[in-house]
Amino acid sequence: MFKAIVSADTLGDALDSVSVLVDECKIRLEEEGLTIRAVDPANVGMVDLTLDAAAFESYETDGGVIGVNLSRLEEFVGMADAGQLVQLELDEETRKLHIQIEGLEGTLALIDPDSIRQEPDLPDLDLPANVVVEGADIARAVKAADMVSDHIALGVDADEELFYVDAEGDTDDVHLELTREDLIDLTAGDARSLFSLDYLQDMNKAIPSDAEVTMELGEEFPVKLHFDIAEGNGQVTYMLAPRIQSD
Amino acid sequence: MFKAIVSADTLGDALDSVSVLVDECKIRLEEEGLTIRAVDPANVGMVDLTLDAAAFESYETDGGVIGVNLSRLEEFVGMADAGQLVQLELDEETRKLHIQIEGLEGTLALIDPDSIRQEPDLPDLDLPANVVVEGADIARAVKAADMVSDHIALGVDADEELFYVDAEGDTDDVHLELTREDLIDLTAGDARSLFSLDYLQDMNKAIPSDAEVTMELGEEFPVKLHFDIAEGNGQVTYMLAPRIQSD
Amino acid sequence: MFKAIVSADTLGDALDSVSVLVDECKIRLEEEGLTIRAVDPANVGMVDLTLDAAAFESYETDGGVIGVNLSRLEEFVGMADAGQLVQLELDEETRKLHIQIEGLEGTLALIDPDSIRQEPDLPDLDLPANVVVEGADIARAVKAADMVSDHIALGVDADEELFYVDAEGDTDDVHLELTREDLIDLTAGDARSLFSLDYLQDMNKAIPSDAEVTMELGEEFPVKLHFDIAEGNGQVTYMLAPRIQSD
Missing domain, CATH: 3.70.10.10 (Proliferating Cell Nuclear Antigen)
Structure with missing residues (x-):
């Protein structure tokens, strides 16, 4: 019923x-x-x-x-x-x-x-860095990366206390930094992983631009993104597997 | 001149x-x-x-x-x-x-x-049911039917005093009912005919969403739709031939 | 540097x-x-x-x-x-x-x-007619011409003191006249030249609809269009070569 x-x-x-x-x-x-x-x-x-x-x-x-x-x-x-x-x-x-x-x-x-593909287990990862950003910042990072590359690196510099995004194309590249002041929250820990941009673009479509998105990041580890929907009565978690660093 | x-x-x-x-x-x-x-x-x-x-x-x-x-x-x-x-x-x-x-x-x-196709005669049909709806309701019915089928049935249930729309697809179907209160006017009489959705979609493009549309309906008969344009100084009548019921 | x-x-x-x-x-x-x-x-x-x-x-x-x-x-x-x-x-x-x-x-x-195509010299032409129009008027002329033809004639009638646009298709044609009153300024002199519409459409994309556009015109001569950008701190000049009159 x-x-x-x-x-x-x-x-x-x-x-x-x-x-x-x-x-x-x-x-x-x-x-x-x-x-x-x-x-x-x-x-x-x-x-x-x-x-x-x-x-x-x-x-x-x-x-x-x-x-x-x-x-x-x-x-x-x-x-x-x-x-x-x-x-x-x-x-x-x-x-x-x-x-x-x-x-x-x-x-x-x-x-x-x-007949439907089996449901996955989302592993409980203990990731060293935790960043809370606005959805609009993810949208901007994804759009910028898309100008130059099919991949996007997400990272945290623990010393500088900043979250960064890198995308490197054949000739051009972009780099975006959000310091502790630009972020809603930051638990610093060294982290950097490369991801397929396509997936992050797809996920970004479902992230409201004013959502608070919590990102859990590690070194060559999957990224987890959490945000609320339905005025807090619903939760979405995305997990995206990293790509092997190309260099 | x-x-x-x-x-x-x-x-x-x-x-x-x-x-x-x-x-x-x-x-x-x-x-x-x-x-x-x-x-x-x-x-x-x-x-x-x-x-x-x-x-x-x-x-x-x-x-x-x-x-x-x-x-x-x-x-x-x-x-x-x-x-x-x-x-x-x-x-x-x-x-x-x-x-x-x-x-x-x-x-x-x-x-x-x-060199232009001859003008048709729009036959004067004496149809048993007469429904007056807002253009926006026709738009909604057409959009809903389009989700599941290429055909749309328009009917009036004289006993229940309601106008209805049915669309049946291979696996899914939709049904819309407008009671006397939802309608601008209703002259009840049993009626039900199946139409090609394409034509009704095309006609709908020319129907303002706030127009009062008078529909004349019968059992396996053409439907006639009348509405005014030019602040009442113009009149449009559409007539659409029914399809043979597929079942 | x-x-x-x-x-x-x-x-x-x-x-x-x-x-x-x-x-x-x-x-x-x-x-x-x-x-x-x-x-x-x-x-x-x-x-x-x-x-x-x-x-x-x-x-x-x-x-x-x-x-x-x-x-x-x-x-x-x-x-x-x-x-x-x-x-x-x-x-x-x-x-x-x-x-x-x-x-x-x-x-x-x-x-x-x-490796880039050499920069052209924009010749200093002494053209007899000078017309100042709003960008929106050029947009309208280009849109109208596009309905009937791939070419557009721009001209000035010195006697009538008017700027005109002609486009002739196989069966249909359009004609637009802007008199001295419709124009921001006019230095009359006989002028008429035929241009490829594609180019003028492309140039028009970059002309703000509220820009004051100065056009220099002659008889079977190139047209020059000048307008300001950056609140007067930038200047754009287009020059478009005429086509041989087709008639």
Whole structure:
């Protein structure tokens, strides 16, 4: 059993944070809320989303797992105007999801969860550096790096107490530094890892420009990005595997 | 003889309502105003437009028929800024249309009306159901149906006193209901017909979202849509032939 | 040595006026400011830009010539928000340009100036007619001509004291007249020349709609267009060669 009412904006933001990485996913229906964990086909980018019951106008379930085509579901949710509510109800028999938005009713066929890629474990890494930045700063870094390269290095200089971004192309390069004053918070520790820019660009699409994004960084380690959605009633964690340094 | 001055917005709206169905049309120049009737090449969608002399700043003609390439004429009219006036004058000798917009003069070659597809008769159907909706509701129904199917069913449930829209795809479907309270007006009578979504999407492009649209509906019958343009000094009627129910 | 600080908007406008014609150019660094002269590969359109030292927040150079890829440099400048400053510094040893924008540092490889097409001489023509129009009028003329033709005739009727634009297509044509009252200034003299519309469209992209554009015109002669940028601290001159009259 699953029956819930949620604002279209909240549900849309939550789904967007997953659909930047995968087309289909399992949604775990738990008493405390929804959770989605997914990894892209290349095993490079992972997402872990929780949308707490408190993010919903109403939320009832006795548990279960459903498989969804994210773009289809997002299209349905996109039929709502800003501020409109979306009512979701699982039909256990037909394995379809009923969706209602202000007089509009839709039925969305679900996908057999067993046919969807297995959910990843997001390892608990003890990373030495911790940086809290505005989403807009990540957007700027990604845009700058994209001018010159397909890769982006994220690092922390523990001595100088700064977070930096490096991108080196064949002839041109860019470098961005955010000092302790430019950052919302910084736990300094030496860190530098190289990442595929494509993935960070995709993740960036789902990060609100005014979000506080916590980045955990290490030396040649994955980066973890955490931010809240749904006014704090939802959490997104991205993990991105590093690339081997090319030099 | 034909000589007229009209606001670019009014003329543009009138032409748009025809150009969503056909590329070329005959314009009948009558004392009371312009009329255009046209049917798309597949004989599925028809339009009947009248633009009364009162919609013009000035309007003079002794009758006649001219053939125009709609996109060319729309391009000329599109040169005007919002609120600017367009002056039209037929040169009988050269069979060209002179167009003037604030210092800009253009000459548009007309098309031999005999080379243009014959004008259709829009049959006078006595349809049992009559629904008056806002243009925005048609837009929403069309958008929702497009998520799941190429067809759209429009119907009226006489007992429940409601207008409904159904679209059924291979796996997903949508259903929209507007009760008497959601509608501007309703003359209930059982009706349900299936239509090609493409045509309704095209017609919808010419329907202002705040227009009052009167829909006449029957059982497996064409639908007629009427709405005003030019602040009531122009009328558009669309007629769309039904598809055979696929089930 | 070259070191300068300039608003991103000013630098962007200056570069745009050149990049509509060529991909690469030489920038002459002079004590009084920057100058760029370039001609398109077909030798039809030329640009002469000066950006005075007064257009910069700070400007220091001991002279020299650098070669740049305009789209790369424009991308870097485009990283700045409106109103932000761009700091430029030439690294003589590496022949790279260092660019700084609010914490973002970039390095742009320069191009060997000898590998760039030679700078043209913009001949000093003594043209009989001189017209000063708003940029918006040029935009309108170009848009209107584009509806019917690939060519555009610009002319002055000395007797009537008016500037006119003609475009003739196979079946349709447009004609635009601006009288002395519609113009900012007019020095009448008979003039009429035919131009390729493509070039004028490209030049028009760099002309602000509220710019005062001085046009020098003759009979079957090139047209020269002059306008200011950087609040009068920069000047752009375009010269466009005429086409042989097709009739």
